[in-house]
Amino acid sequence: MVAEMKLKFIGITAIVLVSVITLGCVESQSSAPSINYNPTNIKEFSIVNDGEVMRLFFFLENSQGQNTIGDGEANLQIKDSANKTVFTQQFNFRAIEFVDYQFILTGQKMGKAYEWRLNQKDITKGISKTGT
Numbered sequence: 559m560v561a562e563m564k565l566k567f568i569g570i571t572a573i574v575l576v577s578v579i580t581l582g583c584v585e586s587q588s589s590a591p592s593i594n595y596n597p598t599n600i601k602e603f604s605i606v607n608d609g610e611v612m613r614l615f616f617f618l619e620n621s622q623g624q625n626t627i628g629d630g631e632a633n634l635q636i637k638d639s640a641n642k643t644v645f646t647q648q649f650n651f652r653a654i655e656f657v658d659y660q661f662i663l664t665g666q667k668m669g670k671a672y673e674w675r676l677n678q679k680d681i682t683k684g685i686s687k688t689g690t
Contacts, residue, residue, distance in 0.1 A: 596620060596621075596626075597620060597626050597627070597628035597630075598619065598621045599618070599619050600616050600617070600618060600619075601617040601618060601619040601623075602617045603616040604616075607678075610677060610678050610679065611675050611677055612675065612676045613675055614634070614673065614674055614675070615659065615671045615672060615674075616671060616672055617659075617668070617669055617670070617671045618656075625668075627656040627670050627672075628653050629650075629651065631648065631649070632647075632648070632649055632650075632651060632672075633646075633647075633648045634646065634647040634648075638684025639684070639685060640685045642684055644681050644682040644683070645676075645680065645681040647676070651672050655672060656672050657670065657672075658670060659673075
């Protein structure tokens with residue numbers, strides 16, 4: 559299974575391809591999702607700027623649209639507005655690495671998400687039609 563998500567911000571497009579191994583979900587933690595279905599899709603992908611570091615995270619969902627976790631491989635490509643690749647990254651992730659996410663202001667739980675960080679200095683400067 560391959561899912562693709564696109565996110566545009568400040569003239570940069572991020573494309574994430576995530577392959578999830580359908581070996582089932584791991585419920586080694588008490589806060590793991592209560593439904594044990596194989597991941598089928600990326601429910602949400604977001605990038606949050608935190609100074610010079612970007613926090614990237616995604617949620618997986620099962621065929622019933624419920625939040626779940628899984629093992630897989632992610633491929634990240636960031637392109638500028640001229641469609642030139644300015645950053646690529648490939649890595650494996652494991653179900654046990656997903657963490658509980660919640661809205662900071664309200665404390666409302668969002669489910670399990672996989673998060674990683676990227677230093678903005680690691681992204682090659684690209685061309686933008688809307689700014690620097």
